[in-house]
Amino acid sequence: CPLLSFLPPGKKVLIVYAHQEPNSFNGSLKRVAVEELSKQGCSVTVSDLYAMQFEPRATRNDIVGCLHNSEEFHYAVEMTEAYKRGCLSNDLTEEQEKVQEADLLIFQFPLYWFSMPAIMKGWMDRVLVQGFAHDFPNCYDSGLLKNKLALFSFTTGGSEEMYTKESMNGDIRYILWPMQV
């Protein structure tokens, strides 16, 4: 697994994994990553989103207890306030702790409609709360997770030729843009 050999031993890796079937190609990629990284002395944690039945919907249930504004629900505002007060739901606190501990995050998924599957988009929407992942003006290069590495490993269900600039689907880099921003 030479792609992953840039990581010094003793580092911590979180794999956020979104496939229903352990015997799939995505499942194999995840398994090989766990095996290889462990062999290299890394400690690896996997968030197996389908197995966890991870909740993708951004709702009021993500906040434990009272709302900051109970008259009008604004998800981003409520999440930032709940994060500050330590009132996020347990599933989110657990994922944030895994992210906090990790030196490298690997996102393993099949491309669904030119993006990640909803269950993984839900992980992004709900876990990466303002105050935890970023806090304006601290974002991008000065974001709160700036010292971590991230790697997208995904399958396309199509050939390389289908993702060039001239092709039907367009350049794969166009598709990746919003995910890597």
Place this chain on the structure above:
Amino acid sequence: CPLLSFLPPGKKVLIVYAHQEPNSFNGSLKRVAVEELSKQGCSVTVSDLYAMQFEPRATRNDIVGCLHNSEEFHYAVEMTEAYKRGCLSNDLTEEQEKVQEADLLIFQFPLYWFSMPAIMKGWMDRVLVQGFAHDFPNCYDSGLLKNKLALFSFTTGGSEEMYTKESMNGDIRYILWPMQV
């Protein structure tokens, strides 16, 4: 609502709406669209995803009864087979009927992490099944829904200047690319 006045009266509109709060800006845009289009003689249906507690996760539960391949679960293959046999779960059949009847689809949502919220991504992942929306080589201009119009109406939580080519987030068209493909 001059933007919507290109639609002749008597047409059918489906609004797929993803916001938790009726009093939000997204909620207002949805309400105005319903009112204006109805006034113009259109018949309007709304899929209020949060109110429906719409399921975003692509799982085995989307197929009623036996699987095509019970040894190894491949979501796209199973969904295409289940669609052919009329064995999709009820929530999906209902959404597909709404799409089938509609002349215009409006997607109303706030941008979450440079894309649609997970609950709406789940609508795309689960409703737009191969055999229903497309069937290779019938896709894009020759796709099975090619006679329908679609309109994305979304809010950004940022100013126009934040979405230019030179800005922090990059050109809004880069962000829209995977959604409109």
